[in-house]
Amino acid sequence: MAVNDTLEGTHKIHEEAAAQRHGQLMPLLNDFSQELTTLNLGPTHPATHGIFQNILQMDGERIVSGVPTIGYIHRAFEKIAERRPFYQITPLTDRMNYCSSPINNMGWHMTVEKLLGVTVPKRAQYMRVIMMELARIADHLICNSILGVDTGAFTGFLYVFQEREKIYEIYEEVCGSRLTTNMGRVGGMERDFSPVALQKLRDWLKTFPAVMKEFESMFNRNRIFMDRVVNVGPISAEKALNYGFTGPNLRAAGVDYDVRAMNPYSSYEDFEFDIPVGTNGDTYDRFIVRNEEIWQSLRIIKQALENLPEGPYHADAPHYYLPAKQEVYKNMEALIYHFKIIMGEIDAPVGEVYHSVEGGNGELGFYLISDGGRTPYRLHFRRPCFIYYQAYPEMAVGTTLSDAIVILSSMNVIAGELDA
Amino acid sequence: MNPQESAAAPEAPVAEDPIKVQNARVLALLHKLFGEATFTDVEEPHGLLTVTTTRERIHDIIAGLQQDQEIKFHFLTTMCGINYPENEGQELGMIYHLHSLTQNIRLRIKIFFSITDPVVPTLTDLYATANWMEREAYDFFGVIFTGHPNLIRILNVEDMDYHPMRREYPLEDGTREDKTDLFFGR
Numbered sequence: 001m002a003v004n005d006t007l008e009g010t011h012k013i014h015e016e017a018a019a020q021r022h023g024q025l026m027p028l029l030n031d032f033s034q035e036l037t038t039l040n041l042g043p044t045h046p047a048t049h050g051i052f053q054n055i056l057q058m059d060g061e062r063i064v065s066g067v068p069t070i071g072y073i074h075r076a077f078e079k080i081a082e083r084r085p086f087y088q089i090t091p092l093t094d095r096m097n098y099c100s101s102p103i104n105n106m107g108w109h110m111t112v113e114k115l116l117g118v119t120v121p122k123r124a125q126y127m128r129v130i131m132m133e134l135a136r137i138a139d140h141l142i143c144n145s146i147l148g149v150d151t152g153a154f155t156g157f158l159y160v161f162q163e164r165e166k167i168y169e170i171y172e173e174v175c176g177s178r179l180t181t182n183m184g185r186v187g188g189m190e191r192d193f194s195p196v197a198l199q200k201l202r203d204w205l206k207t208f209p210a211v212m213k214e215f216e217s218m219f220n221r222n223r224i225f226m227d228r229v230v231n232v233g234p235i236s237a238e239k240a241l242n243y244g245f246t247g248p249n250l251r252a253a254g255v256d257y258d259v260r261a262m263n264p265y266s267s268y269e270d271f272e273f274d275i276p277v278g279t280n281g282d283t284y285d286r287f288i289v290r291n292e293e294i295w296q297s298l299r300i301i302k303q304a305l306e307n308l309p310e311g312p313y314h315a316d317a318p319h320y321y322l323p324a325k326q327e328v329y330k331n332m333e334a335l336i337y338h339f340k341i342i343m344g345e346i347d348a349p350v351g352e353v354y355h356s357v358e359g360g361n362g363e364l365g366f367y368l369i370s371d372g373g374r375t376p377y378r379l380h381f382r383r384p385c386f387i388y389y390q391a392y393p394e395m396a397v398g399t400t401l402s403d404a405i406v407i408l409s410s411m412n413v414i415a416g417e418l419d420a
Numbered sequence: 421m422n423p424q425e426s427a428a429a430p431e432a433p434v435a436e437d438p439i440k441v442q443n444a445r446v447l448a449l450l451h452k453l454f455g456e457a458t459f460t461d462v463e464e465p466h467g468l469l470t471v472t473t474t475r476e477r478i479h480d481i482i483a484g485l486q487q488d489q490e491i492k493f494h495f496l497t498t499m500c501g502i503n504y505p506e507n508e509g510q511e512l513g514m515i516y517h518l519h520s521l522t523q524n525i526r527l528r529i530k531i532f533f534s535i536t537d538p539v540v541p542t543l544t545d546l547y548a549t550a551n552w553m554e555r556e557a558y559d560f561f562g563v564i565f566t567g568h569p570n571l572i573r574i575l576n577v578e579d580m581d582y583h584p585m586r587r588e589y590p591l592e593d594g595t596r597e598d599k600t601d602l603f604f605g606r
Binding site (some may be wrong): 244369382 | 437465466468470493495497498500515517521524526528547548549551552553556560572573574575576582584585591592
């Protein structure tokens with residue numbers, strides 16, 4: 001049977017099924033006369049790395065259509081945020097892209113600072129850059145090593161996971177937690193880098209490049225790996241833009257859009273770094289772009305660490321920045337501000353602001369509308385995963401099931417960010 | 421004060437601020453393409469040009485901006501619904517963020533309409549990415565997008581019978597008394 005026949009046949013089946021099912025949950029069609037099989041991939045399949053479901057129509061090994069279902073871990077963050085003071089929204093942002101929580105935290109802090117008109121001191125901005133780039137490396141490391149696992153190469157994953165563990169140790173020294181970091185405050189960082197944190201960071205900067213080189217040498221020109229990923233799930237630049245792709249997935253398609261370069265925030269204009277781009281947007285390009293971004297992030301971290309300015313690590317914004325705990329016990333003003341901030345008694349100015357940062361997966365935007373109360377009137381998260389995951393059926397159709405898994409993991413769809 | 425002076429005084433710094441110049445350019449383009457009467461409430465909160473228009477024109481405007489060769493608003497960054505229950509006849513709204521990647525200009529377009537007739541033309545024929553964004557707005561706010569190929573709930577369960585982001589549904593049960601805070605008035 002020709003592929004075109006099959007596709008037309010599938011469309012017909014879908015139309016008939018849609019007419020018949022009247023709002024039933026999902027089509028369950030095993031039409032053996034057409035030799036098509038319905039395959040339920042997910043929601044909790046170990047190969048999908050997260051909770052999302054795809055109902056695939058298969059013609060043998062080929063996928064002829066796919067219907068994604070999302071929302072399995074929807075937690076209504078936008079609704080919850082309407083009841084919370086700004087500082088309580090930071091933990092919500094942690095849980096979006098939990099592979100790179102610090103970027104989400106900083107993006108949110110910067111949004112609020114833009115609304116309040118608070119300028120953060122240079123040192124805090126550089127500290128934020130260091131943490132954000134560490135988060136980007138951790139994020140890309142997970143994505144690329146998992147892609148290796150999905151193609152059958154487990155070693156690389158175990159190898160770089162040790163490095164991710166070291167990054168998490170640095171997080172731990174800086175903010176006290178590892179995965180959902182709740183790092184920084186509106187107005188700066190909650191504490192300065194400790195000597196231990198700086199030492200860990202310097203040590204890691206020394207050891208990591210060798211590991212990364214070895215990881216790359218295992219994959220980049222590996223015949224078996226390339227056979228699995230080259231020309232798998234390509235997407236053209238026009239289509240990627242039309243689908244709202246951002247981040248490494250868009251750059252792999254050849255568009256050099258990077259929020260850090262186009263709308264620099266947190267002093268990114270001070271650093272020198274390249275924006276790697278791919279050519280045909282396939283899985284291999286996405287892999288290589290992420291690898292190269294890891295090197296660029298390392299460059300940024302080194303520059304930021306070398307030129308880390310002296311000075312305060314937070315803005316002088318007592319209405320929004322929590323005072324040091326020791327002060328709260330001794331100092332009247334600190335006690336008052338502590339109380340007012342914690343009880344959410346400080347009203348934000350009226351206004352609306354859109355701020356975006358380059359997250360692990362692309363443009364992570366925060367659209368905040370404040371009506372002058374203690375909480376946002378409306379907060380909308382532009383979540384890159386949610387926006388580009390809708391292209392997945394189109395990319396997967398025509399490939400085999402094993403390729404579909406590889407495409408999914410190379411897109412780095414994080415369920416928390418997808419569902420918010 | 422002389423009214424002419426007060427009108428002229430803020431103009432002098434306006435010409436120097438590059439963001440204001442850019443926004444004036446975009447606004448002039450909007451007026452040229454779609455007429456001045458189409459846009460109300462022109463604002464620039466934090467440097468991002470924001471215009472309000474009507475739902476009858478929104479599809480034409482976004483299609484026209486996508487076709488436009490001067491500024492090239494090719495990228496639909498995001499869209500979201502909003503609910504202002506106190507605005508009689510204009511309770512619901514949709515907010516679109518467009519981005520010109522070639523010239524790095526952002527534009528925000530708002531439309532408002534009645535909650536009893538929440539019908540808006542779809543953008544899925546222009547942007548593939550509008551598909552899920554509109555499903556999300558439908559799911560949360562009950563905005564009906566005419567012409568959408570598959571307007572069903574996306575994040576919430578399918579048998580939910582209300583649109584939870586509307587302000588009429590409080591996050592917590594308003595009848596509960598154990599959480600009343602007498603001292604801070606919430």
